[in-house]
Amino acid sequence: MPRQRLALALIVSCQLLLGIDATIVNVALPRISAALHFTPAGLAWVLNAYTIAFAGLLMLGGRLGDVLGRRRVFVAGVLVFTAASLAAALARDPGQLLAARAVQGLGAALASPSTLALIANTFAEGPQRNRALGISSAVISGGASLGLVLGGVVTAAVSWRWVFLVNVPIGAAIALLARRRLPETPRHAGRFDxxxxxxxxxxxxxxxxxxxxxxxxxxxxxxxxxxxxxxxxxxxxxxxxxxxAAAPVVPLGLFRDRARASGYAALLLVGPSMIGPFFFLTTYLQQVRGLGPVATGLAFLPMSLGLFTAARLVPRLLGRFGPRRVIGSALAGLIAAQMLLSLVGPGSPLVAAIAPLALVGLGGGLSFVPIYTLILSRVEGSSAGAASGVLQTTQWLGSSFGLAVLVAAAGPAGMGRAFVAAAILAAAALVLMITALGAANAKTHPDGRLRAGGRECPDSPGHPDEVEQPSALRGR
CATH class of the missing domain: 1.20.5 (Single alpha-helices involved in coiled-coils or other helix-helix interfaces)
Structure with missing residues (x-):
């Protein structure tokens, strides 16, 4: 049991490290821009260089783990991520920083897919594994919120360079202990796409x-x-x-099911609503409203509270109202939040920028589980790992494409137009999901589980711990 606890601590520490890194940079963006002379549009690449490399190589990272062994690829990914973090901390111009961020994304793409598989390999199926997966899920959710606050504290107390430098000792310790304490998974013959x-x-x-x-x-x-x-x-x-390809990195057959394809498209469309506040409001709160990095990080706590509340409520709401009503209400709330944020200007009261963030967190959190369910409940067990891997990739792509679309929409006019664009995309996701759920003829059990095609689907909000299980068992 102590060995299992140490293994879980190592795995979730890596997940926390990657989760924090996705947001810790946001609060530091204004100071990075001033120090390295980024243009406003170029600054978006500090986030996108990481997310594009992560999303684009995530499926390949999962395949490498299958063939070479999960622990080996996990350790390699952590080491690459750690070395790139050091390079980012030492960057002297925009090109160096963006290159380091891309390599960070590569390291994350190698390490991340192995985490759930290592949990499945370490913990027996049943309560032990479900508990470990629950802890893992909580850490992933909390990492993004912690990153904002930690980024503010580190940037204010020391320097923006420390948002990258803090990864170095943590990553080195994880890699060293993982080689000694994590079990290796069997290798499987295969090809790399x-x-x-x-x-x-x-x-x-x-x-x-x-x-x-x-x-x-x-x-x-x-x-x-x-x-x-x-x-x-x-x-x-x-x-x-x-x-x-004999072993495609993305099996195209997953997109033949119209309902599942609609679920993937909805993830792309919802992404801008979640990434937009992080990018635009961190700059607005510091450069326009004069808040410090710590206060800016704390300003996003309503969004974190909304996400946490949604995670607690969504199984109960789905059981009572069904997926169409839940996602309809959630996306309507997300659209309203974006429109409220579009009205924020230099003379607006501070609460006008902060209060809608709670609605962003609540709407986004309630949206994701019905989308996940639509995607995973309509896939055969042999393809569950691939479907889950594409799901993760699509979610990261939603952030990358979403930020690019919002920056293009903002243009010289500023962030108001960007939030209007995010609302339009969320409205498209609303229409898509309502149509897809109806076309799938999904019936809702009293306990909130879905039937698709006349069979009961275990991967549903009625069994929240099991939604991740297929991907864990297959190492995605």
């Missing part, structure tokens, strides 16, 4: 680059046109590669 992973990553880079540059250069700029054309060409090549 490297061309597919590179093609999808290149496609995302091209499109995101074009969207961000369009915010300042306009849509007719030669580089914007080239970025869009190159990105779309790379994505087309990706589809061709995946159709012919």
């Amino acid at each position: 490297v061309p597919g992973a590179l093609a999808v990553t290149a496609g995302m880079l091209g499109i995101v680059y074009a969207l961000i540059r369009a915010a300042t250069a306009g849509w007719t700029d030669a580089r914007v046109v080239a970025g869009l054309a190159g990105g779309l060409a790379a994505l087309a090549a990706f589809v061709l590669v995946e159709r012919r």
Whole structure:
């Protein structure tokens, strides 16, 4: 039992490290911009360089763990992430920082897919594993919130460079102890779909680059046109590669089910509503309202409280009202929150910027579980790992594409237009999900579980611990 506890502590410490890193940089963005002379549009790449590399290589990282062993790939990922964090802390110009952030994303893509599989390999199926998965889920949820506060404290007390430097001793300790204390998983013969992973990553880079540059250069700029054309060409090549690959990084058959494809699309559309406040309000609160980094981090606590409340309420609400009503209300609340934020200006009271964040957290948190359920409940058991892996990838892509779209929408006019754009995308997600849930003929049990195609689906909000279980058992 002590060995299992230490193993779980190592695994969740890595998850916490990656979760914190996704948000700890946000509060430091104004000081990073001032120190390294980023343009407003270029500053978005401090976030996107990490998320694009993470999302684009996440599925490949999972496949590497299958073939080479989860512990080996986990340790390698932590070491890459740690070395890149040191490079980011020492960066002297924007190019160096963005390169380091991309390598951080690579390290996270190697380490993250192995965490759930290592839990499944360490804990016996049943209460022990469910408890470990529950702790893991809580840590992932809390990491983003802790990152905002920690980023504010570190930036104010020392320097923005320490938001990266704090990863170094923690990452080194995790890698050292993991080699000694975590069990290795069996290796499986297989191939790596490297061309597919590179093609999808290149496609995302091209499109995101074009969207961000369009915010300042306009849509007719030669580089914007080239970025869009190159990105779309790379994505087309990706589809061709995946159709012919023996072991595709993204099985295209997952998208043949219209309801599941709608769920993936909804994740992309909801992403901007969640990432927008992090990017725009951290700058607004510090540069326009004069708040310090610590106060800015604390200002996001209503959003964290909303997410936590949603996680506690969603199984009960789904059981009582069904998925269509829950997601309809949740997305309507998310749309309202974005419209309220679009009205915030230099003369607005501070509460006008902070209060809607609670609605963002509540609406986003209540939206995700019905979307997850729609995706996972309509997949065969043999494809559960792949479906879950694509789900994680899509969620990260929603952040990357979403931020690029919002930066392009904001343009010179500022963040008001960006939040209006986020509301429009959330409205599209609302229409898509209501239609998809109806088309799927999903019936709701009294306890909130779904039936799809006439069979009971275990991966449903009525069994919250089991939603992650298929991906854990398959190592995704």
